[in-house]
Amino acid sequence: MAFRLLQHRGEDGKRSVIAAHDDHAAFVPGFDSVRALATHAITHAISLSEAVAQAGAGQSVDLVAAFEAGLLIAPIDHEDDAHLLMTGTGLTHLGSAEGRDKMHREASAAATKTDSMRMFLEGLEGGKPGPGETGQQPEWFYKGDGSHLVGPGEPLTMPGFAQDGGEEPELAGIYLIGPDGTPFRLGICLANEFSDHVTERHNYLWLAHSKLRQAALGPELLVGTPPAHVEGASRIVRGGETLWEKPFLSGETNMSHSLANLEAHHFKYGLFRRPGDVHVHFFGTATLSFSDDIRTEAGDVFEIEAAPFTLALRNPLARAGDTPIAVRSL
Template structure:
């Protein structure tokens, strides 16, 4: 039975961790966060599933009711949000180059291969190396720290200066760096990586700007071996009606890179192996409403569902209100 971990805040404000399987869900005694639970498992030299089993079962939980009540949190956080890094890799899925190529083709000679297509083909050729070998490095981007992560039901807020707020349905790896600098994968979560595709389309060198946005995680972390094939549905609901809906695929069977190769090329940098840090790494997608000509609006709701996750990820789109009609002033000291 696959184990899923969730974070929960009770009616009185007390935080806790929920362990869920196909047999049901119950609280995990003795811990108040997944960060704490994972740290204890590392210290005890055991896997998370074994640690949870040793901890025993607390009170039973109805996950559907807790989600509806808004008491399920993002499934990972850090006591110091600046010590959580949100990053990701793109052009990693079979077919993922198509949408990106459409964006960038307008700025390139139709007879010349875009840099996006070249990078995708390099990954297709070298992104799944033999065991023990290092494969082609992927595109990489930075999104922010833990202050930019939101949970199920929370608004995804685009900056006031944003050109677009678009969904990106995908999987995210959740990691805790152990005391000796070893990255430990806690598991995978359903994610909406959320980007500004209009800004990116203007010039692909603005990808870095387009990614400095919030991101959302579904309520569950799937523990154990990652599934090779994941099928889901991404949709946008406007005024109570489905505006756009499309299936999406993920998992290594549908990717041009292995997870191990993507993980290596992230954690090969010593600065990303600082003990006690948490990393949320978005693995990419091939399905975007923007590629189908959809322009989102404030008030739209993003909905992402995929097995083997039992619960959906839903987030409304909002826009920040800070003034952008004058430059940000820097004071000399």
């Protein structure tokens, strides 16, 4: 049965885990992080559901009140930022090639299919292999370590040198690597895979630069079989008024790749099966305000919501100051 896990940090700094089923939520006694709960489950060869049941139900929690008070933090983290890796895949959703192809075609004025369109079409053909088969590998990118992870309500800050700070509403898979190198999917989160689309548009080979940005996770980790169809809304609020709004779709029904295929091509690398590491892997989107010629500004607020998640993901946009870098010789 699907349920939700959240991380709570009280005003005194004490951390707790919350388990939510439908409209009821309660603290999970004995655990101060979702990672600790998952580690316990792996060690005892039980599911997260069984681990929560064995821990028993603590005091009830009003999730909406906790959310509005800013007491809910990102539902996964690691005490050592270097052991949390954020990565993602693109061109994975039906319709996702349209904006990307337009972006790169305008930049190159090419008469033939762009690499983006070719990769998308290859994904359509081979992104959902049968059991035991190897599917087409997707576009892949690195976003950063745990220092780039932003929780609900926290600012998404673009570097001083950034040309754009654009939202990407999507789902992210959350994983913990077991002692023997086995990747365990803990669940999925609502996410904003924040990127610099102006930089990417200039030259597709700058995609790696455009993705080295922060990213935000919604407060809820949905545990259980991921829903095949997720429908939500993404909007930008400026000065208290909605500047842009559009529905978005996710889940395997709306994707050209299966989650299993995306996971297989990520975790096939031994580097990503280091015991104890946490992985946040973004599954992609087909909906961008940038595709509708929206230019964001510092102070804008990104809002993303989608069932079965009950709480929205909201993050204001900020810009960091310039940081002079001097490389010194020793």
